[in-house]
Amino acid sequence: QGIINSGNESEVWAFSGMAMLMQWRRGKTCWSSFSSNLFSVCRRRTSQLVDDLKQCGGFRVGIVGAGPAGFYTAQSLMRDFSLLELQNHAARIQVDVLDRTPIGNGLVRSGVAPDHPEVKHVQNRFQDFLAEYQTDTHKMNFFGNLNVARSTQPDIIETENGVEVPLPILRNCYHAIVFSCGSEGERRLKIPGNQLRGVYSAGAFVRYYNAGLPPNDVNSDYTEDTNISRSSKMAIIGHGNVALDAARIILKGRKALETTDITNQALDLLDTSTINEIHIFGRRGPAQASFTNKELREMFEIDDCQVYIAKEDLTELNEASQLEIKSSRTHKRMLALMTKKGTLISKEEMIQAISNTRNEKTHKKCFIHFNMSPVEYIASPQDPNHVQEVALEKTVLSGPANAQRAKGTGEISKLQDCGIILESIGYFPIPIGGVPFQNGIVMHSEGRIVDANQTPMEGLYASGWFKR
Structure with missing residues (x-):
């Protein structure tokens, strides 16, 4: 290069x-x-x-x-x-x-x-x-x-x-x-199963489709031998712009990106994709999401794709989160955008979507989950070196406005048939x-x-x- x-x-x-x-x-x-x-x-x-x-x-x-x-x-x-x-x-x-x-x-x-x-x-x-x-x-x-x-x-x-x-x-x-x-430097989750193949940083995937050089401290990177044709689901951890970028690239597919400067290797990878369902998880709520409204709006504009959000996540906010949204023009608009453009379903239906093992290929789906944090990556029984499931814990927020922390409740759900996970939880x-x-x-x-x-x-x- x-x-x-x-x-x-x-x-x-x-x-x-x-x-x-x-x-x-x-x-x-x-x-x-x-x-x-x-x-x-x-x-x-x-x-x-x-x-x-x-x-x-x-x-x-x-x-x-x-x-x-x-x-x-x-x-x-x-x-x-x-x-x-x-x-x-x-x-x-x-x-x-x-x-x-x-x-x-x-x-x-x-x-x-x-x-x-x-x-x-x-x-x-x-x-x-x-x-x-x-x-x-x-x-x-x-x-x-x-x-x-x-x-x-x-x-x-x-x-x-x-x-x-x-x-x-x-x-x-x-x-x-x-x-x-x-x-x-890319922050990574220190949870069981984080060494499995198929678990990468979102930054590695970004470098893959942009032909970027890895940071000085990275010994392994996202490579084309880990393809996206192993399963129908993909999990992205984090509620920032990099997370939405990665999801958008996968959901758009090759045809929509051929006229851009994306690399040939990434286009070929998208050709093999069987992913039609992406789950984006954040440990806190919409008042703390760090993606921009521009990036969020583009998610709603992807052809043949529905973006699902639990209506309770947008309406049942604690007092501190309501105060945060009230004092932030950006988050006011974000909440209005999700309410207007998102496909709102119940929290129970969102949990069912996580546990669902059926591969319904009617249209592409993206689920934006709030107050959920991964606690374990689980290997495939057929390939013990590769990830297949994600165990997620429901969280609740506590503390004053603009300083709330997420705490686990012990309530666990599992995302199955998930062959690739991208972590997008910050840099240093x-x-x-x-x-x-x-x-x-x-x-x-x-x-x-x-x-x-x-x-x-x-x-x-x-x-x-x-x-x-």
């Missing part, structure tokens, strides 16, 4: 102006020009890397991560530095955007669903940033295939995906480093060697990274999801 190797020495791609991007069109590699003003595409050998990063004699900033947070941080630095230049004509700044992939663009390229091309247009704006700042005093560069080491290794290491550079070496190259590398930043973390969160004060004594670390900053 665009990795350059020259003998035994890995190379880093440096795009001055990044006027050319590598894109994957249905799994095929091609070069696309986004600008008539083509800048040079250079191959940087590892031995030259440090000198390349120090090429500017002015103020040097390295931004780790070439997604939206990285590019918007770079743009802000350039614009703010322009004000300084008016007062000091000698002011010069170089901003290098570093990314572990060959092309960058972060979740805009690898996370946005293929049927949302309008969202991906922001990539063109990123190219404009790079083309705009190519002057004697303002220089912006992109370095791909460059990964900041997650360990505290002392030297640059060449890998099959480029190079890993330890933080101390980078700090010698820049006056300031901003970590904008997002939250690539992956630690970087030399950057202080506490309880899985980078230590910072308003974006400035601090040590264990809350003392600012000189020249180290964080932006975007990395500092959440």
Whole structure:
């Protein structure tokens, strides 16, 4: 996927102006020009890397991560530095955007669903940033295939995906480093059966249909040998946009997605799908759902698909949840949208749908369940290494508004004939060697990274999801 190797020495791609991007069109590699003003595409050998990063004699900033947070941080630095230049004509700044992939663009390229091309247009704006700042005093560069080491290794290491550079070496190259590398770690449920085949993170499935590279800490990923023709049902755990994206891609099928930039491997996978029923589970209620109304509305617009919701979940809310909805315009609209567009059935009918083993192929179905949490993934008797059932516990909410927690009631239901499960329960930043973390969160004060004594670390900053 665009990795350059020259003998035994890995190379880093440096795009001055990044006027050319590598894109994957249905799994095929091609070069696309986004600008008539083509800048040079250079191959940087590892031995030259440090000198390349120090090429500017002015103020040097390295931004780790070439997604939206990285590019918007770079743009802000350039614009703010322009004000300084008016007062000091000698002011010069170089901003290098570093990314572990060959092309960058972060979740805009690898996370946005293929049927949302309008969202991906922001990539063109990123190219404009790079083309705009190519002057004697303002220089912006992109370095791909460059990964900041997650360990505290002392030297640059060449890998099959480029190079890993330890933080101390980078700090010698820049006056300031901003970590904008997002939250690539995927939270997983620690319940019995989570090691079974067929149980994946939703992020792995998203990377599969977007041809994205896996995070640094992922050893296994969603692969085409785990197909979606084993059963008629699929379970998705989580009530966020990624969960709805995954469900929508499966339910739409190949024909509706052929004109998008989805990969060929994903299209072929959809061809084999026997899934006509998807169950989306969340441990809390509609007042706490984190998907957007746009994503929810698109679920109701899928051809030949009914979206079922228990009417009690929308009407029998506790006092704290009612207060949350009353104070949130988004959730008011969400509740109205589900009430108007959803196929409302009783809670008892929803439970029956979970336990039903019949494969009725009349139309596609999607069930959005609230107040249900998985407690065990159960293997198939015919294949003890592959999942076939999900045991779910009914939950109730307790606590004040905006701080309610779900507690199990002991009431268990089982979703049967379920050959694939996607977990979409959140993300976290992956630690970087030399950057202080506490309880899985980078230590910072308003974006400035601090040590264990809350003392600012000189020249180290964080932006975007990395500092959440």
